Amino acid sequence: MNFKEVIKNIESREGKRKSYDFKRMKSLLRYLDNPHLGVKYLHVAGTNGKGSTSKFLYSIINSGDYKVGLYTSPHLERYTERIVVNDREISEEDFTSLSIKVLKAEEKIIDDFEMLTYFEFITAVGFLYFKENKCDYCVLEVGMGGLSDSTNVVETQDKILSVITPISMDHMQFLGNTIEEIAHQKTGIIREGVLCTSSNTDPEIRRIVKEKALEKNAPFYDLSDLEILNLEIDKSGSKFDLKFKDEILKDLEIKMVGYYQLDNAALSIMSIMELRNRNLLSLSDEEIRAGVKRAFWPGRMEKIRENPLVLLDGAHNFDGILRLTESFKLFKYEKLTIITSILDDKEHEKMIHEFSKYADKLIIVDLSTSRKTELTVLLEEANKYMSNVSIISSLKEAIDIAVNNSTSKDMIVISGSLYLVSETKELINKSFKDA
Incomplete structure (x- = not known):
């Protein structure tokens, strides 16, 4: 074996x-x-x-x-x-x-x-x-x-x-x-x-x-x-x-x-x-x-790119999201894009609502797990709190679009699920680590 x-x-x-x-x-x-x-x-x-x-x-x-x-x-x-x-x-x-x-x-x-x-x-x-x-x-x-x-x-x-x-x-x-x-x-x-x-x-x-x-x-x-x-x-x-x-x-x-x-x-x-x-x-x-x-723990407020700053965080429940957003004030940025996807057994509407308080744009992506929340459900929830929301199924495409549409003074945060963190890490070398 x-x-x-x-x-x-x-x-x-x-x-x-x-x-x-x-x-x-x-x-x-x-x-x-x-x-x-x-x-x-x-x-x-x-x-x-x-x-x-x-x-x-x-x-x-x-x-x-x-x-x-x-x-x-x-x-x-x-x-x-x-x-x-x-x-x-x-x-x-x-x-x-x-x-x-x-x-x-x-x-x-x-x-x-x-x-x-x-x-x-x-x-x-x-x-x-x-x-x-x-x-x-x-x-x-x-x-x-x-x-x-x-x-x-x-x-x-x-x-x-x-x-x-x-x-x-x-x-x-x-x-x-x-x-x-x-x-x-x-x-x-x-x-x-x-x-x-x-x-x-x-x-x-x-x-x-x-x-x-x-x-x-x-x-x-x-x-x-x-x-x-x-x-x-x-x-x-x-x-x-x-x-x-x-x-x-x-x-x-x-x-x-x-x-x-x-x-x-x-x-x-x-x-x-x-x-x-x-x-x-x-x-x-x-x-x-x-x-x-x-001490270092990957996937926790981990910086994976500069100009624009891209952070990767494993917050995956409502309390974790509160702790994440509390730390946004440590960073100086003009506009914030959040890329997210959330598992179905989480308090996803509360998490989306918290993200909406900070995000100028929210991008919802797909996850390769049966435990995911349907993208249309997350979209419907997000539309209650903000207008600049989109679904981009491909994580790679979502990251590329977010980076290309951001200035060097903006910030991008990828968070909402450890599955999302894991899939992002798989893409890092292939997409924008050395961009």
Whole structure:
């Protein structure tokens, strides 16, 4: 079996979501000699910001003298980007060989359980790879929810941190139709006595997260426990000092752009500082500074062209769009064109309405997924709020037209779906990267 055949097998499982069953995952892992045991885990759940926060945490620890793994999803360009150790993606050869091990283990449990889901399969490959590489630490990003997510099989004694990034309405068909139900799923990663940190500022959600931490006797800190000092923020990133407890970490700098990335960075730095206070890792202030500065997460306010400025952002739900548009004021531009497409299970009219408050022109494009919202539906919604709206099915054509009709002082933003980000990245080299 080669890499392409493995990927075909994995993709055949997508959309065939059945029951989530920890017994199935734990049974599989037993046949694989429990590769998830014996690694120190930093576990990250939330609706928005969990990927960027995971990358900040990973990048900081990676600045020290540690073997550190990073498990994230979804991928934008390659399956192998989901599984990383010390800045090296898993190779296609290793991904293939470990997938074959997972398939063989699955054969042994198939009589008692349904087949592994798409995400369970890749998670098992990740656990094998991190164990094989003798990782000291691993940052695990939850796939969806938390309580029933396959990453939540990690044992309490192996977990050193639970992180809850901002929670909002998303994946309601799986997680529940109220914010309380969704928060219940997200906070399901909080474990007895294990440090918990959060960047939720909404009073009700903050209360829910804090109560869950108290219920689990988990030491709890959130953004109200830190102070950002001497902040300088612009289109290139942020510079600031951070005060937590009686300690001030000076001269911090991040290259990731946006107010929301400042929150993600602050949460990560505070978490690392408290882990250091508890002697759960050893990092110098300079290593923390270096890690934060080096952190980069593609497809998040990512600049892919100048003159006109073109930004690519993975905001894919209403709360994410609010965080994106808040950061538009960091840029100076005359006219704004937004290229978008949105999945059907999202609050697409609210997202379109928010875009309409800022866009001089809105271009709706097609996506190569059955989960997309029909273009005519998005057009009808957009026409309620603005007049300069068009459908251009071809993403490449939409980008070319937007660029050709913009001046060097204008800005173009491509956002609304991670599928859109992924498809844009595939086009970058072919269309306008070097234009």
